[in-house]
Amino acid sequence: ANLTWSYILAGRTEEAVAQGRKVVDLDPNFMLGRYQLGLAYISDGKYQEALVLTEKPLADNPKDQYMLQVAGFANAKLGRPAESKAVIERFREISRSEYVMSFFVATIHAGLGDKEAAFAEMEKAYQERDWRMSTLIKTDPMIEPFRRDPRYKDLLKRMNLPE
Numbered sequence: 001a002n003l004t005w006s007y008i009l010a011g012r013t014e015e016a017v018a019q020g021r022k023v024v025d026l027d028p029n030f031m032l033g034r035y036q037l038g039l040a041y042i043s044d045g046k047y048q049e050a051l052v053l054t055e056k057p058l059a060d061n062p063k064d065q066y067m068l069q070v071a072g073f074a075n076a077k078l079g080r081p082a083e084s085k086a087v088i089e090r091f092r093e094i095s096r097s098e099y100v101m102s103f104f105v106a107t108i109h110a111g112l113g114d115k116e117a118a119f120a121e122m123e124k125a126y127q128e129r130d131w132r133m134s135t136l137i138k139t140d141p142m143i144e145p146f147r148r149d150p151r152y153k154d155l156l157k158r159m160n161l162p163e
Contacts, residue, residue, distance in 0.1 A: 004036040008043045009139055016040035024053075031057070031066065038070035042077070043141050050074040063094050069104040073142055076111030084112055101125070103133035107142040118143070119151045126155055134159060 001023050007016035020037030027033060034057060041050035051074040054067040061067075072087030088108055091100050106121035122143075125133040137143070138161060146152050156163055 001030070001033045001036045004033075004040055008036075008040055008141065013040065013044035017044050017046070031064075035066040035070065038067070038074075039141075042070065042073060045077075047074040047077040051078065062090070063098070065091070065094070065101055065104055069107060072104075072108035073111040076108060076113075081112055084108055101130050101132045102128055103130045103136065103140075106133075107140065110143050110146060113145075115146060115149070118146060119149070122151075122155060126158065137161070 001020075004016050004020040004023060007013070007019055017037070017040045020033065020040040023030065023033035024037050034053060038050045038053050041047070041053065050070050054071040054074070057064050057067045058071065068087050068090060072084050072091075075081075075087065076084040088105055091105050091108075094100050102121045102125035106118045106125060109115075109118035109121055122133060122137075124130075137155065137159070143152075153163055
């Protein structure tokens with residue numbers, strides 16, 4: 001699974017997908033493997049495949065934040081804003097009873113192209129010290145389009161991360 005992520009970061013998306021498939025074939029219930037394969041599909045522009053990958057895990061556990069993130073972003077990129085916004089609403093419902101990673105919600109807004117909402121969620125993630133944002137803000141391909149925005153650079157500065 002970690003090799004899958006390494007391929008994603010290196011921009012070797014076809015290899016990431018192939019590696020991710022191997023991991024899921026070995027253990028279809030290994031959550032991290034499924035998540036990394038979902039991210040590999042997204043990185044390779046295979047949004048339908050990413051969405052299909054989320055169906056069983058979300059049927060088994062509708063609160064699976066990792067699969068919700070993949071489903072929300074994939075729906076956004078497939079031109080299904082209503083479905084993507086429904087995922088955001090599901091995150092809001094979940095947040096009434098447990099912690100929700102705001103960075104995940106930010107990436108879905110990013111997929112929708114809603115810069116203001118994405119940065120509002122990233123600011124919330126910063127305030128909450130969301131570990132996903134602190135580890136992925138510089139590498140997550142889902143927020144790539146926003147890296148030239150001054151607000152992104154400001155977040156990095158406040159997090160003591162180099163530009």
